[in-house]
Structure formats: structure tokens, C-alpha cells
Amino acid sequence: MAGVLVFCELQDGTLKKGARECLSAAGSLASATGGEVSAFVAGSSAQAAAEQCGQYGVRRLFVAADNALDQYTTESYTAAMAEAVRQAAPSIVLIPGTSNGRDLAPRLAARLNVGVASDVTSLEWSDGRLVARRFVYSGKALATVAVTGSPAMATVRPNALPLSQPASGSAPEVVNISTSTDSTVKVVETKAPEAGEASLTESDIIVTGGRGLKEAANFSYIRDLAHAIGGAVGASRATVDAGWIDHQHQVGQTGRVVSPNLYIAAGVSGAIQHLAGMSSSKHIIAINKDPEAPIFRIADLGVVGDLFTILPALTDEVKKAKAHS
Amino acid sequence: MNSVVCITQVPDTESRIRIGADGRHVDETGMKFIVSPYDEYALEGAIRLKESKGGDVTVVSFGPDRVQQALRECLARGATKALHVKGETSEADSLGIAKVLAAAIKSVPHDVVFLGKQGVGTDNALVGPMLAELLGYPQVNVVTHLDVQEGKLTAHRETEGAEEVLEAPLPAIVTAQKGMNEPRYASLKGIMAAKKIAIESRSLADLGLSDSEVFGQRVQFVSLELPKEKTGGRKVDGADPAAAAKEILRYIRDEVKAI
Numbered sequence: 001m002a003g004v005l006v007f008c009e010l011q012d013g014t015l016k017k018g019a020r021e022c023l024s025a026a027g028s029l030a031s032a033t034g035g036e037v038s039a040f041v042a043g044s045s046a047q048a049a050a051e052q053c054g055q056y057g058v059r060r061l062f063v064a065a066d067n068a069l070d071q072y073t074t075e076s077y078t079a080a081m082a083e084a085v086r087q088a089a090p091s092i093v094l095i096p097g098t099s100n101g102r103d104l105a106p107r108l109a110a111r112l113n114v115g116v117a118s119d120v121t122s123l124e125w126s127d128g129r130l131v132a133r134r135f136v137y138s139g140k141a142l143a144t145v146a147v148t149g150s151p152a153m154a155t156v157r158p159n160a161l162p163l164s165q166p167a168s169g170s171a172p173e174v175v176n177i178s179t180s181t182d183s184t185v186k187v188v189e190t191k192a193p194e195a196g197e198a199s200l201t202e203s204d205i206i207v208t209g210g211r212g213l214k215e216a217a218n219f220s221y222i223r224d225l226a227h228a229i230g231g232a233v234g235a236s237r238a239t240v241d242a243g244w245i246d247h248q249h250q251v252g253q254t255g256r257v258v259s260p261n262l263y264i265a266a267g268v269s270g271a272i273q274h275l276a277g278m279s280s281s282k283h284i285i286a287i288n289k290d291p292e293a294p295i296f297r298i299a300d301l302g303v304v305g306d307l308f309t310i311l312p313a314l315t316d317e318v319k320k321a322k323a324h325s
Numbered sequence: 326m327n328s329v330v331c332i333t334q335v336p337d338t339e340s341r342i343r344i345g346a347d348g349r350h351v352d353e354t355g356m357k358f359i360v361s362p363y364d365e366y367a368l369e370g371a372i373r374l375k376e377s378k379g380g381d382v383t384v385v386s387f388g389p390d391r392v393q394q395a396l397r398e399c400l401a402r403g404a405t406k407a408l409h410v411k412g413e414t415s416e417a418d419s420l421g422i423a424k425v426l427a428a429a430i431k432s433v434p435h436d437v438v439f440l441g442k443q444g445v446g447t448d449n450a451l452v453g454p455m456l457a458e459l460l461g462y463p464q465v466n467v468v469t470h471l472d473v474q475e476g477k478l479t480a481h482r483e484t485e486g487a488e489e490v491l492e493a494p495l496p497a498i499v500t501a502q503k504g505m506n507e508p509r510y511a512s513l514k515g516i517m518a519a520k521k522i523a524i525e526s527r528s529l530a531d532l533g534l535s536d537s538e539v540f541g542q543r544v545q546f547v548s549l550e551l552p553k554e555k556t557g558g559r560k561v562d563g564a565d566p567a568a569a570a571k572e573i574l575r576y577i578r579d580e581v582k583a584i
């Protein structure tokens with residue numbers, strides 16, 4: 001047992017960001033275990049990812065190329081990953097904390113009878129154990145856990161680990177695996193995300209609106225800035241409960257947990273349950289007319305003022321700056 | 326149509342977290358405990374199933390004696406039976422918990438097993454799929470809409486910015502997300518009726534499980550700390566929107582380096 005196996009998801013034939021983040025961390029972890037980095041990809045475009053995997057240091061690529069795997073299902077992917085684990089015999093399995101990753105990891109762990117550290121923000125190999133840090137109690141505390149199984153598994157919170165630059169590397173050795181693609185669960189329909197809306201958990205920038213927007217139509221203030229700056233639209237629960245925007249956009253304890261590079265909150269008071277979903281963002285800007293709003297306690301830049309005048313002015317500035325760059 | 330609902334009791338989401346003397350767990354003194362919020366959607370799903378198709382709703386919790394209060398609350402809302410597996414869960418890892426639940430519900434008739442998508446507090450989101458694997462059942466995870474028919478269910482599963490419609494044969498595991506339904510409160514009548522229902526209890530030994538299968542084997546809790554308190558950053562006056570916008574842009578460009 002040595003090395004790291006990374007579960008990689010593809011989008012349009014290239015590695016998704018979560019996969020690249022895991023691969024970026026995998027190199028030094030793999031050396032610490034005395035092994036190499038391997039990766040798993042599935043579906044009909046899997047082969048195409050080989051070159052890119054090489055640039056992230058992958059030495060062996062397990063490919064389950066059956067086109068039945070173009071659609072994720074728990075059972076087919078668990079079977080394929082279990083086979084990759086058997087052949088790779090890694091010390092560590094890293095799985096990006098995407099919807100599919102977090103569906104797959106616990107099922108796979110139970111099959112292998114090993115432990116998982118969930119949604120971790122840092123990782124280290126120490127004394128033959130995977131030591132990971134993760135937020136608990138909705139971000140109010142930080143736990144350090146040690147996973148001792150072989151392999152030791154973790155799912156990794158999106159945007160938490162630094163991305164390394166792809167280097168020119170040799171293409172990995174490709175190992176084809178084939179397992180049953182049966183699934184008792186059938187996907188009968190997939191409703192695509194609203195056009196042009198970036199995915200909340202994967203986005204580097206999030207612009208969030210709260211009850212301060214006053215009504216549904218005013219989410220246009222948030223959307224305009226999000227489009228201009230290239231970010232995703234977030235929402236407080238108050239706005240979701242009011243029916244102004246879909247629950248998909250909700251950030252917080254009962255919504256999504258996000259940690260973008262930049263989080264802009266406008267008209268959001270900063271209730272503890274909202275902070276639970278965004279306080280690990282790297283930079284936080286808050287716009288609120290109440291100087292006492294709790295959101296200011298965690299904001300790196302707090303602007304006391306009216307969102308209805310500040311957001312349009314900011315959207316203009318962003319457009320101008322983008323036009324110049 | 327019978328269902329089982331696995332519920333976990335967690336500190337009230339408003340609680341201030343203090344670190345316990347061992348430096349590894351929270352200090353529970355004076356803390357208020359609640360049924361984990363996602364488990365409320367799970368319970369509501371089961372109660373609705375009972376109302377439309379008949380059958381029992383058995384709530385199961387593995388934990389110390391305080392979880393009986395959570396089970397009582399579920400009975401008051403409409404669960405018909407309750408099972409308490411006694412044990413201190415603070416050193417149990419998720420797979421250990423799943424093994425306990427799998428053993429506990431073997432003898433309970435069920436077509437659907439409901440859980441929360443995650444326990445609020447530990448925020449693991451692991452137990453549901455682990456339980457599904459141990460029982461050899463299909464799983465539908467993070468469900469925002471559920472329709473149970475004879476022998477199968479249709480569920481909407483939330484993924485990044487999208488939604489999948491899934492069909493699964495029964496018995497199956499469903500983990501509930503906000504939106505699956507609107508949980509009800511307990512009625513006075515329900516509270517009175519619940520008092521007459523006895524909560525069954527079992528030990529790990531009753532279930533044929535050894536401590537080593539459940540505790541401290543795969544995941545160890547090394548330490549718990551409070552994150553560095555943010556002190557709040559710079560504040561600017563937004564009375565002049567144009568000036569404020571320029572200031573924000575400067576921050577985004579020079580410090581965040583996002584433009």
C-alpha cells in the first residue's frame with residue numbers, strides 16, 4: 001500500500017476544478033507515503049483526459065471507458081472505483097467534495113470497510129495516518145481527525161486546496177478497467193442548470209443578495225454584478241423562503257457551504273446560519289446600511305450604505321475595469 | 326408501507342461552541358439539544374407516507390440517554406414506534422454508526438429508510454450511503470422531492486446547480502434535503518399520544534456488535550479548536566456610492582486580485 005488515488009470528474013473532456021485541486025495536493029502526499037499519484041476517470045471521454053492528468057503528475061490512470069458511465073450512478077461508479085482501488089492499492093483515496101463525490105465516497109468506504117474524513121480543508125500524511133482538518137458545528141469549530149484505514153479516504157471541500165499549475169509531464173500509463181455498469185437506480189431526467197449561471201460551490205466569486213433587496217425583481221442588482229464580475233449568484237434563506245429565488249442558490253447551514261476566493265454579500269444581515277455557509281471564504285465584502293449588522297464582523301471590507309446605489313455603481317466600475325484589462 | 330427514520334440529536338444551531346476539557350469534543354454542559362434539522366424533513370417524509378399508505382414509522386437513534394427526548398419529540402409529531410440504541414457516540418466514526426443502525430433496523434419492517442442528508446454539527450453526510458451499502462439497498466441522496474409508489478420511488482436529487490430525477494426500487498435509502506417537504510410541529514394531541522408509547526432500547530451487545538467495530542477504529546478525533554476569531558476588516562462609508570464603488574473595485578483588483 002502506497003500512493004494516492006484521486007477520483008476525477010470530467011466536464012467537456014477536461015478535468016473539473018475539484019479534481020485538479022485534489023491532484024495538486026496528491027503529489028506531496030504520495031511522496032510522503034512512498035508512492036505515486038494515480039487517478040480514476042470514467043465515461044467515453046475518459047481517455048482524452050490522459051494528457052491533462054500527466055500534467056498534474058498522474059503516473060497511472062485507471063480508465064473505465066464504458067459509455068454507460070457518462071451518467072453518474074452510485075452503484076456503477078462504486079463498482080468501478082472499488083476495482084481501481086483494488087488494482088492501485090493506494091494508501092490514500094481523495095475524492096472531490098462535489099455532489100457526486102459526496103454520494104460516492106461513503107458508499108465506497110463502507111464497501112472497503114474503511115473510514116472517511118468528510119469535506120476536509122487540509123491534509124497531511126503523518127505516522128501512517130491521514131491527518132485532516134475540517135470545519136464542524138457549521139464553521140464554529142475546526143476539528144483535526146486521523147484516518148487510519150487502508151486506504152484512508154477523504155472528500156475535499158471545493159476551493160479549499162491551492163491549485164498548482166499544470167507542468168509538462170509525460171502521459172500516464174493507462175490501465176483499462178471494466179466492471180458491471182448496472183444500476184438499480186435509474187436516472188430518468190436531468191434538469192440542466194439555468195443558462196449562464198455559474199455553479200455556486202465551484203465558483204471563485206459569489207455575489208449574494210439578502211432580504212435587503214426588498215423584492216424578487218431586485219435580484220437583478222445581484223445578477224448584473226455577478227455577470228459583470230464572472231461570479232455565481234447566492235442568496236440568504238430569507239430570500240429563498242420568500243420565493244424570490246430558487247433554493248439552489250441558498251448559502252448557509254441549510255443551503256450550500258461555499259468557500260470562494262471572493263464573497264460579496266449585499267443586504268444580508270449575517271445570521272449565524274448564513275455565516276455557517278460562507279465564513280471560510282478567502283475575501284469577504286459586505287454591503288449593508290446598518291453599521292451594526294453582524295456580517296461586518298467577518299467582512300474584510302465593509303461598506304455601510306445603500307445597496308441600491310452602490311451595486312449599480314460597482315457593476316459599472318467592474319465593467320470598465322474588465323474592458324481595460 | 327413501513328418506514329424507518331434514523332435521527333441524530335445535535336446542539337441547537339444557535340449554540341455557542343465551547344471546547345471540552347479533553348480538547349477533542351465540545352463541552353455539552355448547559356447545551357440545548359435538538360433533532361438535527363435535516364432529520365425533520367426525513368421524519369416528515371415518513372409520516373406523510375404513513376398518512377397516505379398506512380403502516381408504521383419507527384424512529385431510531387444511537388446515542389446517550391439524552392436522545393430519548395429527541396425520540397419523544399418525533400413520536401409527538403407522528404412517528405408510531407421508537408428504538409433507542411444506547412451508547413456514547415462521541416468516539417464512534419460514521420461507519421461504526423452505520424453498522425449500529427444496520428443491525429438495529431434488521432428486525433424492524435421497512436420499505437423506505439429515511440435519514441437527513443447530513444447531521445448538523447458534525448456535517449459529515451456519510452451515514453446514509455454507508456447504511457445503504459451495508460444493507461445492499463439503492464440510495465437516493467440529497468432529495469428535494471419524493472414520491473413513493475408500490476415497489477418503487479421517484480426522487481429529485483440536488484446536484485451542482487442542477488437536478489436529477491431518479492427512480493429506485495424498494496427497499497431504498499432516502500436522505501432528505503431542505504425542500505423535500507415542510508415539517509409539521511407536534512400537536513397537543515400528538516404530545517399526549519406519544520406519552521403512551523414506550524421507547525424500546527437495545528445495547529450494542531443486544532445487537533451482536535462489539536465496541537471495537539464501532540469506536541475509534543477507522544477515524545480518530547485528534548483535536549477540536551475554535552477558528553481564529555475574525556476581527557472585522559476595514560469599514561468604508563457608502564454615503565457617496567461612486568466613491569464607495571471605486572474603493573471596492575480597488576480592493577477587488579489589488580488585494581483579492583480577482584480582476
Ligand SMILES: Cc1cc2nc3c(=O)[nH]c(=O)nc-3n(C[C@H](O)[C@H](O)[C@H](O)COP(=O)(O)OP(=O)(O)OC[C@H]3O[C@@H](n4cnc5c(N)ncnc54)[C@H](O)[C@@H]3O)c2cc1C
Nearest residue numbers: 210211212236237238252253254255267269273274289307
Ligand atoms: C435551523 C435554521 C437554519 C437556517 N439556515 C439558513 C441558511 O442556510 N442560510 C441563511 O441565509 N439563513 C438561514 N437561516 C435563517 C437565518 O437565521 C436568517 O433569518 C437569514 O439568514 C436572514 O436573511 P437576510 O440576512 O437576508 O435577512 P435579514 O436578517 O432580514 O437582513 C436583511 C439585511 O439587509 C439590510 N438592508 C436592508 N435594506 C438595505 C439596503 N437598501 N441596502 C443595504 N442593506 C440593506 C438590513 O440592514 C439587514 O441587515 C436558518 C435559520 C434556522 C433557524
Ligand SMILES: Nc1ncnc2c1ncn2[C@@H]1O[C@H](COP(=O)(O)O)[C@@H](O)[C@H]1O
Nearest residue numbers: 331332387440441443444449450451452
Ligand atoms: N447516532 C445516530 N443515530 C441515528 N441516526 C444517525 C446517527 N448519526 C447520524 N444519523 C443519521 O445519518 C444522517 C447523516 O449523518 P452524518 O453522516 O453524521 O452527517 C443524519 O441526518 C441521521 O439521519
